[in-house]
Amino acid sequence: DAKTTQPPSMDCAEGRAANLPCNHSTISGNEYVYWYRQIHSQGPQYIIHGLKNNETNEMASLIITEDRKSSTLILPHATLRDTAVYYCIVRVVTGANNLFFGTGTRLTVIP
Amino acid sequence: DTGVSQDPRHKITKRGQNVTFRCDPISEHNRLYWYRQTLGQGPEFLTYFQNEAQLEKSRLLSDRFSAERPKGSFSTLEIQRTEQGDSAMYLCASSPRTSSGNTIYFGEGSWLTVV
Numbered sequence: 001d002a003k004t005t006q007p008p009s010m011d012c013a014e015g016r017a018a019n020l021p022c023n024h025s026t027i028s029g030n031e032y033v034y035w036y037r038q039i040h041s042q043g044p045q046y047i048i049h050g051l052k053n054n055e056t057n058e059m060a061s062l063i064i065t066e067d068r069k070s071s072t073l074i075l076p077h078a079t080l081r082d083t084a085v086y087y088c089i090v091r092v093v094t095g096a097n098n099l100f101f102g103t104g105t106r107l108t109v110i111p
Numbered sequence: 112d113t114g115v116s117q118d119p120r121h122k123i124t125k126r127g128q129n130v131t132f133r134c135d136p137i138s139e140h141n142r143l144y145w146y147r148q149t150l151g152q153g154p155e156f157l158t159y160f161q162n163e164a165q166l167e168k169s170r171l172l173s174d175r176f177s178a179e180r181p182k183g184s185f186s187t188l189e190i191q192r193t194e195q196g197d198s199a200m201y202l203c204a205s206s207p208r209t210s211s212g213n214t215i216y217f218g219e220g221s222w223l224t225v226v
Contacts, residue, residue: 034214043115043202043217044154087153098144098167099215101153 004088009106012082018075020105022088025069030092033064034099035073037084044087044101047073078109113138115218117203123224124193131189132221136205143186144215145178146202147171154202160186161208193225 005023012018024033034049048055048062050071055062061074075082087104116135124130136143141162146154157176159167162183172178175193180186190197200220206213 036217041200041220041222043204043219046214046216049214085153098156098159099146099154100156103153 004090004102006086006088006102006105008103009108011108011110012075012078014080014109014111015077018073018078018082018107018109020073020075020086020088020107021070022073023070024088024090027068027090028092031090032092033062033068033071034089034091035060035062036087036089036099036101037082038087038104039081039084047086078107080109080111083107083109115203115205115216117201117218117221119221120219121222121224123226126195126225127192129189129191130193130223131187132201132203132223134186134188134203134205134218136185136203137207137216140205140207140216141183142206142208142213142215143180144204144206145186145188146204146217148200148202148220149198157188190223193223195225198223198225 032049032051035047036044038044048060050062064071085104085106087101089099118133143160145157148154156169157172158178160180163180175191178188200222202220204215204217206215
């Protein structure tokens with residue numbers, strides 16, 4: 001699976017949009033971009049994933065650049081409960097395809 | 112809630128003792144994963160089952176670790192002769208096998224402290 005690069009930490013004001021970037025310049029054509037988050041002492045929570053089109057669900061939006069070498073996770077209205085470590089992962093969705101986590105981005109939402 | 116269930120959530124054991132963790136995946140998910148996470152690090156893959164078959168094991172899974180999924184439903188992870196370095200959170204996850212993708216869903220983890 002391709003490696004990803006994320007900033008180690010970010011702050012966001014409560015109620016504002018949080019934009020979390022991720023670089024995955026070596027991504028292959030059959031690899032999806034997945035985002036998970038982990039709130040302190042809990043298991044990772046699935047947020048969203050996509051291949052090349054932008055995706056939106058009730059939690060977030062995922063914007064993938066046309067060349068697929070980077071993506072941005074957008075939390076439209078951050079709340080204090082969104083404070084967590086956010087992981088960007090690229091993976092093939094055939095075969096075993098387990099997840100390889102990096103160190104992620106620690107997002108702190110500030111009141 | 113029919114998410115991934117793990118038991119026990121917390122375990123404190125003396126060095127040298129054996130411990131066993133249980134995982135109940137989401138119903139009808141045929142893929143089951145075990146991960147380990149130490150403080151300040153992201154989860155690390157340990158092993159993976161498809162139904163009852165253990166198809167992949169990480170080099171992190173030493174001989175003291177054994178995982179089973181006897182009937183393709185729940186799974187157990189046993190650690191024999193625990194060492195202080197085994198202290199970590201052990202995460203179980205499951206996923207379906209579909210042609211449109213197989214998102215992996217995690218449980219809340221089992222914390223192990225070896226004293």
